Amino acid sequence: MHPASHTLAVPPEQLRARSDPASFGFANTAALPPPQRLTGQDRAAEALIFGLEVPDSRYNIFVAGPSGSGRSVSTVGMVETLAANQAVPSDWVYVHNFAKPYEPRAIEFPAGQAVEFAHAVEGAIDAARQALRDAFDAEAYRRRRAAAVKEVEEQRERLSKEFETRAEELGFAVQPGEDGPNFIPLKPAVEGEERQTYPPEEFSALSDADKEQFRGNYDNVQEAFAAAAAANRRLVVQERALLREVDSGVAREAILPVYEALRARFAQTVEVRDYLDQVMDDVVANASRLRMDGEEKESAENAGESGDGIEQMMRNAQAAPPSLIRYRVNVLVDRVGETHAPAIHEHNPTYYNLAGRLEYGTRMGNLFTDFSFIKSGALHRANGGFLIIHARELLSSPKAWEVLKRSLRTGTITIENPVDPQQAVALAASLKPAPIPLRVKVLLLGDYETWNILNENDPDFAEIFKVRADFDAQMPRNSLTEGYYAQFVGDVARSLDLPPLTPTAVALIIEEGSRIAEDQTKLSTSLSTLRDLVIEASYWARKTGLATIEAATIDQATKMRRRRLGIGADRIDESIRRGALKIAVAGHAVGQVNGLAVITTLGAVFGRPMRITARAAPGVAGVVDVEREVQLSGPIHSKGVLTISGYLAGRYGQEQPLSLAATITFEQVYDGVDGDSASLAELCALLSTLSDVPIRQDLAVTGSVNQYGEVQAVGGVTAKVEGFFDTCAILGLNGTQGVIIPAANVRNLMLRLDIIEAVRRGAFQIYAVRAVDEAVELLMGRPAGRPNPQGEYLSNTINALVIERLQLYAERVRRFRQYGN
Numbered sequence: 001m002h003p004a005s006h007t008l009a010v011p012p013e014q015l016r017a018r019s020d021p022a023s024f025g026f027a028n029t030a031a032l033p034p035p036q037r038l039t040g041q042d043r044a045a046e047a048l049i050f051g052l053e054v055p056d057s058r059y060n061i062f063v064a065g066p067s068g069s070g071r072s073v074s075t076v077g078m079v080e081t082l083a084a085n086q087a088v089p090s091d092w093v094y095v096h097n098f099a100k101p102y103e104p105r106a107i108e109f110p111a112g113q114a115v116e117f118a119h120a121v122e123g124a125i126d127a128a129r130q131a132l133r134d135a136f137d138a139e140a141y142r143r144r145r146a147a148a149v150k151e152v153e154e155q156r157e158r159l160s161k162e163f164e165t166r167a168e169e170l171g172f173a174v175q176p177g178e179d180g181p182n183f184i185p186l187k188p189a190v191e192g193e194e195r196q197t198y199p200p201e202e203f204s205a206l207s208d209a210d211k212e213q214f215r216g217n218y219d220n221v222q223e224a225f226a227a228a229a230a231a232n233r234r235l236v237v238q239e240r241a242l243l244r245e246v247d248s249g250v251a252r253e254a255i256l257p258v259y260e261a262l263r264a265r266f267a268q269t270v271e272v273r274d275y276l277d278q279v280m281d282d283v284v285a286n287a288s289r290l291r292m293d294g295e296e297k298e299s300a301e302n303a304g305e306s307g308d309g310i311e312q313m314m315r316n317a318q319a320a321p322p323s324l325i326r327y328r329v330n331v332l333v334d335r336v337g338e339t340h341a342p343a344i345h346e347h348n349p350t351y352y353n354l355a356g357r358l359e360y361g362t363r364m365g366n367l368f369t370d371f372s373f374i375k376s377g378a379l380h381r382a383n384g385g386f387l388i389i390h391a392r393e394l395l396s397s398p399k400a401w402e403v404l405k406r407s408l409r410t411g412t413i414t415i416e417n418p419v420d421p422q423q424a425v426a427l428a429a430s431l432k433p434a435p436i437p438l439r440v441k442v443l444l445l446g447d448y449e450t451w452n453i454l455n456e457n458d459p460d461f462a463e464i465f466k467v468r469a470d471f472d473a474q475m476p477r478n479s480l481t482e483g484y485y486a487q488f489v490g491d492v493a494r495s496l497d498l499p500p501l502t503p504t505a506v507a508l509i510i511e512e513g514s515r516i517a518e519d520q521t522k523l524s525t526s527l528s529t530l531r532d533l534v535i536e537a538s539y540w541a542r543k544t545g546l547a548t549i550e551a552a553t554i555d556q557a558t559k560m561r562r563r564r565l566g567i568g569a570d571r572i573d574e575s576i577r578r579g580a581l582k583i584a585v586a587g588h589a590v591g592q593v594n595g596l597a598v599i600t601t602l603g604a605v606f607g608r609p610m611r612i613t614a615r616a617a618p619g620v621a622g623v624v625d626v627e628r629e630v631q632l633s634g635p636i637h638s639k640g641v642l643t644i645s646g647y648l649a650g651r652y653g654q655e656q657p658l659s660l661a662a663t664i665t666f667e668q669v670y671d672g673v674d675g676d677s678a679s680l681a682e683l684c685a686l687l688s689t690l691s692d693v694p695i696r697q698d699l700a701v702t703g704s705v706n707q708y709g710e711v712q713a714v715g716g717v718t719a720k721v722e723g724f725f726d727t728c729a730i731l732g733l734n735g736t737q738g739v740i741i742p743a744a745n746v747r748n749l750m751l752r753l754d755i756i757e758a759v760r761r762g763a764f765q766i767y768a769v770r771a772v773d774e775a776v777e778l779l780m781g782r783p784a785g786r787p788n789p790q791g792e793y794l795s796n797t798i799n800a801l802v803i804e805r806l807q808l809y810a811e812r813v814r815r816f817r818q819y820g821n
Contacts, residue, residue: 008774010741010766012759015751017520019482019510021503028548029490030500037074039484040475040525044071048078051467052386052441057411058464060442062391064451065471068528072390072445074471079343079386079443086341087111089384092333092436093118094371096326098278104330104371106434107271111335117266118329121279124262125327128255128283129290135254136247136291148246152239156232163228170217170224173197183221185214251287255280279327289323325372332356332376332436333383342385346378349389350397354378354404356415358431374433379404379413382440391446391454404442408464413438474522477514481523485510488527489534493549498538504551509533512558515750518718533557555753565604569726572599572608577730581668583609585728585737588694591615593779595666595681596702596724596739598716607716607723609700611667612678614685618809618816619661623648623686626665627673634674643676644683646707647772651799652806654791659813660806662686676704677714680740683772684779691801693780698734699767700724701775703742709772713744718751725755725764733758738765740775773799 026032038045044065051061065071091114094104109117135141167174172183173195184197198206206214259280267273283290346353356377360367378387394400399418407413412435444465451468454461475481486506493500501509509530516524524530534549537557541549575581583594595612598605625641627633633641641664649658664682666673680703688695702720704712721739728737741749746768758764769775773784776798785797793800 008767008769008778010746010749010759010768012756014746015749015756015759015766016511016753017477017514017750019507021507023479024483024486024503024506026486026503028500028502029486029493029506032487032490034491035484035487037070037077040481040523041070041074041471044074044469044471045078047467047469048075051443051469052079052082054467057408057439058466060408060444060465061467061469062444062446062451062454062465063469063471064446064448066447066473066526069471069473069525070527071471072388073527075443075445075469076343076345076388079388083341083343083385086385088335088338088340089342089439090333091115091331091335092380092383094330094332094374094433095275096328096371097434098282098326102431104374104431104433105271105275106332106436107275108269109272110268111338113266114329114331115334115336117272118331120262120265121327121329124258125283125324127258131254131258132251132283132287132291135250136287141246141250144250145243145246148242149239152235152242156235156239159228159231159235163224166224167221168195170221171214172217172221181225183218183225247287248284251284252280255283282326286323325370328372330372330374332374333380342382343388344378344382344386345388346382347390347393349378349394349400349404351399351403351418352377354400355407355413356380358415358417358433369431371431371433374415374431377413377415379407379438379440380436383413383436384439386441386443388443388445391444391450394444395450395453405458405460405464407438408442409460410435411438412436471525473525474517474519475525477510477519477521477523482510485513485523485530489530492531492534493538496535496538498534499541499546499548501534501537501549502551505537505549505554508551508554511750512554515718518715518748518750520747520750533561536561562604565602566606568599568601568604569606569608573726573730576727582611583727583731584611584697585609585724585731586734587697589697590692590694591685591689592697593681593685593688593695594697594700594724595678596700596720597678598719598723605716605719607719607721609724609727610669612664612681612685613667614662614664614682614689616660616662616686616689616805616809618659618812620659620813621661622658623660624663626663627669632670632672634672636676637674637678640676640679640704641682643705643707644679644686647683647705647709648686650707651709652803656807656810658806659810662689675714677702677716679703679705680711680742680772680775684775687776687798687802688780690805691780691798692805693782693798693801695779696736696781698728698737699740699779700738701740701779703740703745703769703775705772711742711744711769711771711775713742713748717741717745717748721749721766722752722755725758728764733763735763738767740767740769740778743768743770 038048044063048061048063051059063071063075088111091109091111093107093109093114095107097103097105164174167183168186171186173186175182175184185203186195186197187202189195203211259276263273263276267276352375354377356379357375358369359373359375360369361373362368378389389404394404414435415433417430442465454465486501489501489506489509492498510523512533513523513530514520516526516529533554537549537553540556540560541547541553544553546553572581576583584592585594591614593612594609596607597610598607623641623645625633625638628638628641644664648660652658664686666678681701683705684695684701700720702714702717704714706712721741724737724739728734749766751766755764759766767778769778776784780798783794783797785793785799787793787799793803
């Protein structure tokens with residue numbers, strides 16, 4: 001074994017950051033208090049407080065972070081805490097606009113008064129209708145009515161008598177008919193007798209001269225009648241005006257006490273006083289329509305369903321006669337029972353659920369609507385407080401984002417149904433309700449991808465969401481956050497009626513949090529994952545009859561989860577076991593190395609080795625990435641291969657141009673390859689080919705390199721180490737196997753306990769390297785070589801052998817170009 005093996009080996013205590021159960025100070029989590037939200041998320045907490053407290057409508061907040069990080073629960077908790085210290089905002093109602101019926105009025109009321117006002121108006125209308133019935137049924141009304149038209153009636157009587165006298169003078173009697181008066185010829189007067197009309201047969205016997213005289217007089221009678229009728233119509237108009245004046249006066253006097261009581265109780269604002277004045281004027285103007293029988297009203301109200309409250313009142317309004325609906329009050333926002341500002345979490349932010357809607361009813365087969373069909377949305381309910389929305393749900397609902405933007409930009413909520421061309425013909429004339437002023441803080445919950453989409457594609461977004469609160473996927477691991485973990489899992493167990501957790505179980509969960517975070521100094525904020533782990537561990541605890549969740553049940557839960565999701569890994573392991581997937585974990589081979597990859601498939605993430613090979617020959621093609629040539633290489637992997645070319649040129653191409661044609665490939669890999677974490681392994685395979693020194697197959701390598709030969713950190717190092725260990729276990733552990741990782745990745749190791757125990761026994765090793773030469777010496781078992789002042793390497797070192805081979809290639813290329821052979 002090369003001496004470097006001992007100096008580069010990572011000791012077992014550095015392979016996993018353990019948590020000490022004895023430091024917690026509790027017997028189990030049952031007695032722990034609930035967790036303090038936003039622990040470890042200082043940046044997010046500061047941004048939330050800033051955005052929520054800035055009194056500017058443009059400073060709405062986009063809460064960004066991975067799903068399951070606690071962003072939703074923490075945001076809701078902070079918003080509810082802030083809302084609890086703010087006053088209850090106003091109620092809002094819609095009422096009929098008597099001047100413009102298709103533009104309902106919006107009226108603001110102090111919190112909790114809207115329903116009271118609606119009931120009071122309904123009661124006032126009932127009282128007014130009863131007062132009208134009483135007033136118009138009274139004898140005083142009839143006397144007042146008769147007195148008002150007495151003179152006009154007398155004039156009409158005189159006019160009638162004067163016309164009848166004139167007709168008689170012209171020889172005609174006036175008799176009523178179906179289509180108007182009939183004028184019948186009269187016989188000559190006989191003293192002492194009433195004049196008689198001519199029977200038809202006697203009139204026919206008259207001389208032509210007498211008949212002609214009657215015809216002339218008939219025309220005169222018609223003219224007299226026309227004049228009298230015109231005069232009568234003028235008197236009728238005058239009479240009706242007088243009666244209307246009487247009715248108006250009687251109606252106003254009858255309802256005045258009801259009106260004054262209502263006005264004294266509610267007319268705190270100009271809008272309410274103006275509305276009540278309009279109601280009174282309209283009731284007076286429509287007094288005759290409102291004096292319907294009580295049975296008719298009762299029948300109309302009983303058309304609605306039984307029930308109490310504002311919903312039943314609106315059903316009654318829609319079942320009432322059309323003349324009464326106009327006086328009802330549509331309570332849009334009711335704050336009865338609320339004690340602080342609203343904090344609304346809208347889980348289904350559609351257009352209608354946000355901005356409200358205009359509903360329609362049917363009447364005689366036709367669609368109709370009025371102000372009583374106006375329904376509120378989340379913006380109305382959150383007005384004066386806070387509204388929390390999930391960004392993806394918002395953007396997936398047609399027109400919802402546009403209506404939210406418009407409302408925030410204009411500072412108003414406008415209720416209007418989007419026009420559907422297919423329904424436009426069928427709908428009756430729609431309404432245009434008055435906008436309601438909006439004062440709200442909106443918090444959008446989403447990931448960074450959604451934030452980028454909005455920020456890059458919608459210029460309005462940055463203007464109305466000026467604050468971003470970032471929830472990190474990780475938080476520092478310290479006594480405060482470990483305590484938070486204990487409180488959180490304890491709260492999960494308590495809220496779901498699960499067994500409490502022991503300190504050893506909590507310690508293992510904390511270590512699992514660092515595994516998820518892939519950092520010994522961090523903890524994952526994926527609280528949903530921790531919650532699932534507690535639930536699954538409680539299942540196994542109860543299965544075995546335990547009263548508490550122990551470390552063993554946490555370990556069993558993690559193992560069983562890996563098993564449930566392990567079908568993809570098992571298929572690969574079976575291929576390795578059968579030899580279909582060629583992986584060697586013992587022996588030596590030139591130009592062949594075990595690289596390590598993280599595989600994500602079927603919901604599982606795991607590491608496994610993959611064979612990387614390199615071949616070289618004289619030529620000028622340089623280093624060729626086979627995956628890139630067949631378009632299976634991603635841009636980062638291609639960059640890693642080009643970086644290898646830069647390293648070769650910098651170290652071996654200073655004295656002469658590199659005359660090299662080399663290929664590097666991932667054997668038996670047929671999917672896309674990306675990332676540069678295999679560049680160290682690829683370079684070592686190429687150096688093995690050039691030096692003709694075999695590589696240990698009992699070692700696997702992961703790491704990125706730069707052009708100066710420095711080994712750089714990569715991702716997924718824990719999964720990669722565990723993947724190679726599992727492969728060695730399948731093919732046979734021999735005590736020499738191990739993994740080479742970048743030294744910068746040691747802090748990212750959170751290995752399984754069985755692997756740590758194998759390292760402690762000497763059955764497996766982890767090596768941490770900082771430079772390519774250290775990896776080369778571990779893999780090839782001989783010194784890499786250091787140049788002397790003249791730039792020469794000691795004979796038989798790896799670098800010396802590589803230079804010799806490259807010089808040979810250069811000579812062969814030169815000779816080929818010169819002699820063609």
